[in-house]
Amino acid sequence: MRSSLVPLGPPVSQDRVITSFPKCYTPAACLQLREHFHGQVSIACQRRSTGTVGLRLSKVVVVGDLYVGKTSLIRRFCRNVFDRNYKATIGVDFEIERFEVAGIPYSLQIWDTAGQEKFKCIASAYYRGAQVIITTFDLTDLQTLDHTRQWLEDALQENEPGTCFLFLVGTKKDLLSGAACEQVEVEAVRLANEMEAEYWGECEGVLQPRGCPGL
Numbered sequence: 001m002r003s004s005l006v007p008l009g010p011p012v013s014q015d016r017v018i019t020s021f022p023k024c025y026t027p028a029a030c031l032q033l034r035e036h037f038h039g040q041v042s043i044a045c046q047r048r049s050t051g052t053v054g055l056r057l058s059k060v061v062v063v064g065d066l067y068v069g070k071t072s073l074i075r076r077f078c079r080n081v082f083d084r085n086y087k088a089t090i091g092v093d094f095e096i097e098r099f100e101v102a103g104i105p106y107s108l109q110i111w112d113t114a115g116q117e118k119f120k121c122i123a124s125a126y127y128r129g130a131q132v133i134i135t136t137f138d139l140t141d142l143q144t145l146d147h148t149r150q151w152l153e154d155a156l157q158e159n160e161p162g163t164c165f166l167f168l169v170g171t172k173k174d175l176l177s178g179a180a181c182e183q184v185e186v187e188a189v190r191l192a193n194e195m196e197a198e199y200w201g202e203c204e205g206v207l208q209p210r211g212c213p214g215l
């Protein structure tokens, strides 16, 4: 069935062609280890028959308090731009990014949700069917870290247990000194482990592993 794997539209750009995966940041923070692969995936990889694996579109939802930097994270990832001007997201917005992973066309549908309380009921209608939940907080505002439990709980409620990969992202690393950032990140990684999520820091939209200095 190779024909069903031909991507629609023009070829994906070179930076969206993924032939190998980077090493995970720390085994404790990364749950997608080889032993966690589904048996069928492991067998398909061993036989190099991944062409028949039908996972070709994943839904990603990004949640978190207002002003933490959800839109900035997505805009950097999709368009490599960063804007210092704040424009609140109204309800939801989305982007589609096309990839080629190990020769298989693959799309990420990324949903940017509004952090403002008054839009929560609109945004939460889009949580269903997520394969990835990215919960974000502002490293300079500890309250936003406290709120991530509730954001995650709300997003998980709309999905089958155990079906989502979870990430916790601390934004605005550039606004903190190394020592202050490390202090918050220790707490964030502890919470990420509790949530069974993988932790990443962020600097003007660019994702960075813990411990990396800001811009």
Ligand SMILES: Nc1nc2c(ncn2[C@@H]2O[C@H](COP(=O)(O)OP(=O)(O)OP(=O)(O)O)[C@@H](O)[C@H]2O)c(=O)[nH]1
Pocket: 064, 065, 066, 067, 068, 069, 070, 071, 072, 073, 083, 084, 085, 086, 087, 088, 089, 090, 113, 114, 115, 116, 171, 172, 173, 174, 175, 202, 203, 204, 205
């Ligand atoms: N210095 C700095 N500013 C950032 C960073 N990320 C986001 N910002 C700024 O923070 C403000 C809010 O960013 P947004 O991405 O709009 O926040 P949001 O979470 O999408 O906000 P809502 O749409 O209201 O939920 C903007 O002025 C951004 O420029 C960062 O890493 N560093």
